[in-house]
Amino acid sequence: xxxxxxxxxxxxxxxxxxxxxxxxxxxxxxxxxxxxxxxxxxxxxxxxxxxxxxxxxxxxxxxxxxxxxxxxxxxxxxxxxxxxxxxxxxxxxxxxxxxxxxxxxxxxxxxxxxxxxxxxxxxxxxxxxxxxxxxxxxxxxxxxxxxxxxxxxxxxxxxxxxxxxxxxxxxxxxxxxxxxxxxxxxxxxxxxxxxxxxxxxxxxxxxxxxxxxxxxxxxxxxxxxxxxxxxxxxxxxxxxxxxxxxxxxxxxxxxxxxxxxxxxxxxxxxxxxxxxxxxxxxxxxxxxxxxxxxxxxxxxxxxxxxxxxxxxxxxxxxxxxxxxxxxxxxxxxxxxxxxxxxxxxxxxxxxxxxxxxxxxxxxxxxxxxxxxxxxxxxxxxxxxxxxxxxxxxxxxxxxxxxxxxxxxxxxxxxxxxxxxxxxxxxxxxxxxxxxxxxxxxxxxxxxxxxxxxxxxxxxxxxxxxxxxxxxxxxxxxxxxxxxxxxxxxxxxx
Numbered sequence: 128x129x130x131x132x133x134x135x136x137x138x139x140x141x142x143x144x145x146x147x148x149x150x151x152x153x154x155x156x157x158x159x160x161x162x163x164x165x166x167x168x169x170x171x172x173x174x175x176x177x178x179x180x181x182x183x184x185x186x187x188x189x190x191x192x193x194x195x196x197x198x199x200x201x202x203x204x205x206x207x208x209x210x211x212x213x214x215x216x217x218x219x220x221x222x223x224x225x226x227x228x229x230x231x232x233x234x235x236x237x238x239x240x241x242x243x244x245x246x247x248x249x250x251x252x253x254x255x256x257x258x259x260x261x262x263x264x265x266x267x268x269x270x271x272x273x274x275x276x277x278x279x280x281x282x283x284x285x286x287x288x289x290x291x292x293x294x295x296x297x298x299x300x301x302x303x304x305x306x307x308x309x310x311x312x313x314x315x316x317x318x319x320x321x322x323x324x325x326x327x328x329x330x331x332x333x334x335x336x337x338x339x340x341x342x343x344x345x346x347x348x349x350x351x352x353x354x355x356x357x358x359x360x361x362x363x364x365x366x367x368x369x370x371x372x373x374x375x376x377x378x379x380x381x382x383x384x385x386x387x388x389x390x391x392x393x394x395x396x397x398x399x400x401x402x403x404x405x406x407x408x409x410x411x412x413x414x415x416x417x418x419x420x421x422x423x424x425x426x427x428x429x430x431x432x433x434x435x436x437x438x439x440x441x442x443x444x445x446x447x448x449x450x451x452x453x454x455x456x457x458x459x460x461x462x463x464x465x466x467x468x469x470x471x472x473x474x475x476x477x478x479x480x481x482x483x484x485x486x487x488x489x490x491x492x493x494x495x496x497x498x499x500x501x502x503x504x505x506x507x508x509x510x511x512x513x514x515x516x517x518x519x520x521x522x523x524x525x526x527x528x529x530x531x532x533x534x535x536x537x538x539x540x541x542x543x544x545x546x547x548x549x550x551x552x553x554x555x556x557x558x559x560x561x562x563x564x565x566x567x568x569x570x571x572x573x574x575x576x577x578x579x580x581x582x583x584x585x586x587x588x589x590x591x592x593x594x595x596x597x598x599x600x601x602x603x604x605x606x607x608x609x610x611x612x613x614x615x616x617x618x619x620x
Contacts, residue, residue, distance in 0.1 A: 228435070241271045517570055535560055
């Protein structure tokens, strides 16, 4: 019967799960699939996620998940990241920044994707020349990676922070960030740190060191137009124009990116040996056109940074929150008033109950006093009985024969029998045989000379022996008999 009940419960849960899945719109589930594919491609090593040809599909997925982000916060954040990367690839930093900001405002706790988002926002700020803001974004990104345990990406972003400082020629803080990176055994990280140092040397006018750092990267087979540009600028500042022009030619023939072409054209205009008048004019026009295009692109980046700054400085309207709090406080006050009104109805009954309890307490206190008096009378009777017994043993009996003093075990048994279990009660104090005998003799009020004979113990050391035994019992020699008498007369625990 129980098996059927379990099966019926399992079937009900499966039906409920199926109904919940059915409630999710088909379009949202398709959007999830698109984002999952983007994740798969991105993890496969393609930096920009889905190719540009799939931008329509990714844009639709982003919009559909935007409407369902409360239910799918992680999927929405992933769609924001991939869509933002795609927009960056298409040179649309403003909309890319909007997508990245949407991810930061989502309820996702996927710190890895948030780290990616903040890192991309830092890249946009860096390209716009806002290095302080870029540093802040890279710092947030590194915090996200650290939370997620992404050590490699954490060090990448530490390097990005150093790169933003290097752009400003901040030697001290750049080195403080770069020095720990050198201990991380990863060639890519070390290469990135060399790139940062090269940029720092260039900004600080240490051109020979900049060239050495770049050569270290190039010797490891790492090639980037940015390295060639830094090397060309370093040679230019060192007045080694032949080398500077050679690298500038290489840049002009390898890219259409105006960020690299503008400084390359500037260096090529100093090629006085090979340039004709027409060549100089042609380069001048090319540089002017590139500067115009770059100015437009910089405007886009500046607008994207403006969006970020507005978001960081946004002052939220808390009036709706204050209204909700006022409503909650009103309901609490109303509830308290109702509670007080109900309590007033029972006020007289409560007072009467208190009075009854006080009477009961008085009667109980009287009973306790009577019991205490009876217990004290009983206690005094026991004390008197023990004293009489000890006096009887001490005066009328030979202690040694009466207690079988020479046989310790028989002596303990007889002492327990006649003296209210004195030996058993002394066991908890971990006394030695001689210390136990001393306590029995003290209770019997034996004289010092008899103690010396019965223990046996030298009379000169007896005082110190009593002192150490009293310390074990937690009392002193003067109160030793009172302590033992109280112990044997108290009820057994």
